[in-house]
Amino acid sequence: DADVTQTPRNRITKTGKRIMLECSQTKGHDRMYWYRQDPGLGLRLIYYSFDVKDINKGEISDGYSVSRQAQAKFSLSLESAIPNQTALYFCATSDYGSGFEQFFGPGTRLTVL
Amino acid sequence: AQSVAQPEDQVNVAEGNPLTVKCTYSVSGNPYLFWYVQYPNRGLQFLLKYITGDNLVKGSYGFEAEFNKSQTSFHLKKPSALVSDSALYFCAVRDGSWGKLQFGAGTQVVVTP
Numbered sequence: 001d002a003d004v005t006q007t008p009r010n011r012i013t014k015t016g017k018r019i020m021l022e023c024s025q026t027k028g029h030d031r032m033y034w035y036r037q038d039p040g041l042g043l044r045l046i047y048y049s050f051d052v053k054d055i056n057k058g059e060i061s062d063g064y065s066v067s068r069q070a071q072a073k074f075s076l077s078l079e080s081a082i083p084n085q086t087a088l089y090f091c092a093t094s095d096y097g098s099g100f101e102q103f104f105g106p107g108t109r110l111t112v113l
Numbered sequence: 114a115q116s117v118a119q120p121e122d123q124v125n126v127a128e129g130n131p132l133t134v135k136c137t138y139s140v141s142g143n144p145y146l147f148w149y150v151q152y153p154n155r156g157l158q159f160l161l162k163y164i165t166g167d168n169l170v171k172g173s174y175g176f177e178a179e180f181n182k183s184q185t186s187f188h189l190k191k192p193s194a195l196v197s198d199s200a201l202y203f204c205a206v207r208d209g210s211w212g213k214l215q216f217g218a219g220t221q222v223v224v225t226p
Binding site for chain 1: 122145147149154155156157158159162164203207211212213214216217218219
């Protein structure tokens with residue numbers, strides 16, 4: 001969905017480096033989410049935010065942190081990347097009016113060497 | 114906790130034949146169920162959802178899904194598969210009252226000419 005953008009699209013980094021993945025949306029939605037996708041495991045929720053002042057941990061938040069800089073921006077950080085954080089990361093948005101449907105960005109493929 | 118299961122890692126079907134992708138759910142209360150599709154190197158795209166009403170839900174690209182409360186299933190169907198339907202399909206269920214989704218592991222659909 002072009003209304004949800006993620007940068008970078010691909011990133012290769014080394015163990016121990018700090019990495020930030022960024023997500024922006026023009027849909028005007030109040031809710032934003034970060035997921036990681038691993039083969040055979042589907043999508044797992046890392047963090048979610050229901051407005052600028054509300055941040056919540058998902059099922060796999062260890063090793064990650066987030067920042068909701070504005071309603072439209074939600075960043076995911078890996079403070080000290082490790083190889084098992086190699087995955088495809090997706091940002092998504094929704095609001096009450098969308099009937100719980102989530103709209104996804106194109107994803108960021110992260111490789112930690 | 115709410116959950117969904119996709120019992121098949123991969124479904125193979127010949128072009129023109131009917132396509133079925135299975136999903137079963139476990140929820141407390143009324144289920145809100147979704148199907149998403151992921152094409153290579155793309156984010157997830159919404160196909161359809163069931164919230165209430167008719168058990169047969171029609172969605173995008175000729176897909177439909179049948180909600181079966183007694184069997185706790187929400188199988189995705191297409192009467193005549195196309196090669197372009199080859200993709201990864203995810204079933205999801207609303208988790209909690211604030212719009213989080215719990216995803217299944219995904220089913221890879223391969224449609225051969």
